[in-house]
Amino acid sequence: MTKILVIDDERPILEMLKLSLSSEGYDVLTAENGEKALEIFKEQCPQLVLTDIKMPGIDGIEVLKRIKTLNKEVEVIVITGHGDMDTAIAALQHGASDFVTKPLRDEVLMVSLERAKKKLAMCEQLKDYTDNLEKKVEECKLGLRQAQDELVKTERLASIGETVSGLAHYIKNIMTGLGGGIYMVHTGMTKEKPDMMEEGWAMFQHNIERVSDLVLDLLRYAKQTAPQRGSCRLNEIVPEVMRIFKEEAGVHKVKLSMDLDPDLKEADIEYDGMRRALVNLISNAIDACIYDVDLSKKWEVVVKTRIRTGADHGKTIHITVTDNGCGMTDEVKGQLFQRFFTTKPGRGIGLGLLVTQKVVYEHGGEILLDSIAGQGTTVSLLLSVT
Numbered sequence: 001m002t003k004i005l006v007i008d009d010e011r012p013i014l015e016m017l018k019l020s021l022s023s024e025g026y027d028v029l030t031a032e033n034g035e036k037a038l039e040i041f042k043e044q045c046p047q048l049v050l051t052d053i054k055m056p057g058i059d060g061i062e063v064l065k066r067i068k069t070l071n072k073e074v075e076v077i078v079i080t081g082h083g084d085m086d087t088a089i090a091a092l093q094h095g096a097s098d099f100v101t102k103p104l105r106d107e108v109l110m111v112s113l114e115r116a117k118k119k120l121a122m123c124e125q126l127k128d129y130t131d132n133l134e135k136k137v138e139e140c141k142l143g144l145r146q147a148q149d150e151l152v153k154t155e156r157l158a159s160i161g162e163t164v165s166g167l168a169h170y171i172k173n174i175m176t177g178l179g180g181g182i183y184m185v186h187t188g189m190t191k192e193k194p195d196m197m198e199e200g201w202a203m204f205q206h207n208i209e210r211v212s213d214l215v216l217d218l219l220r221y222a223k224q225t226a227p228q229r230g231s232c233r234l235n236e237i238v239p240e241v242m243r244i245f246k247e248e249a250g251v252h253k254v255k256l257s258m259d260l261d262p263d264l265k266e267a268d269i270e271y272d273g274m275r276r277a278l279v280n281l282i283s284n285a286i287d288a289c290i291y292d293v294d295l296s297k298k299w300e301v302v303v304k305t306r307i308r309t310g311a312d313h314g315k316t317i318h319i320t321v322t323d324n325g326c327g328m329t330d331e332v333k334g335q336l337f338q339r340f341f342t343t344k345p346g347r348g349i350g351l352g353l354l355v356t357q358k359v360v361y362e363h364g365g366e367i368l369l370d371s372i373a374g375q376g377t378t379v380s381l382l383l384s385v386t
Ligand SMILES: Nc1ncnc2c1ncn2[C@@H]1O[C@H](COP(=O)(O)OP(=O)(O)O)[C@@H](O)[C@H]1O
Pocket: 280, 284, 285, 288, 323, 325, 326, 327, 328, 332, 336, 341, 342, 343, 344, 347, 348, 349, 350, 351, 352, 353, 354, 376, 377
């Protein structure tokens, strides 16, 4: 039942309205003046108000204004004197939904009330719709969050799967190498062939190094903590790493050389990380010479260090590893930093550049690549130091 508050200072009119509106099915509240009306309004919260304008004390316009401030969704219909258009307009300007003129005619009043009721119903519907919309948005948000969580889980599972299969493949290769080495050592021993024993032993050692490299790269790749910086001499790390590759480079006729900046003294960098980055870059450079099809070349790998002072007086260490090996095609360049991307099946695992990039980024540095297919590659690491 719709609650309506009727306000009029003339008692007979009030009674008459109460009667006719009750018979139309309204729940009717009455007030003889503005003050009383506002009290009832606050207590009973009717959705419809029908008020006379001309009343002693608080007049109808004032009642309308105050009611609208209390609840702007209430429908207020004002009763004006016949021909009093100015008051009617003023009422409409203050948010009245309609006006009816005296003498009141039931059918006009009922049409106006029906219209007001329809407006109320529409407002209610709109509110329901808005509430529902908010609920729907919440549901969508929840769904999206669940989908996102699922995606992260699937992505993690996919990445674990990818990691396991990449590793399994690579480890199988190492095992084959180890098995081959052991077989040669064994045959060399039984057949008393020292050359075979030595060759087998070298194979064995090489594959043990591959396992250790793999473990170091994986640990570095998975590491979440900040680099453990300390005072390091890069000009000492470079020859240390070069020594590891001396034999392999010799076997493949690759000349290794260094060009170290004597002004580069101690720097605040992580020794392990930088060593890992250099191992990866130098091994890639030697591989690039081994994989080069141009056998007329004199292959060379050069590691350079430089310390530069910028315009802002900040210092940057430049480490470049240059080779004149096979270089990279554009297709290869586009995939370099993808996990397990390698063009060296059986020899590479595709973590080296990723690990190097990670180390450089952890130092707030940059990694730059310059490569021409068939001519060679230069990888530069730029590290800002204080
Ligand atoms: N100096 C280089 N010259 C030519 N290609 C390179 C060089 N360095 C990296 N690459 C290419 O990038 C790929 C990824 O390198 P990396 O991440 O170190 O993995 P991996 O050496 O195990 O293949 C290599 O397989 C190779 O194709």
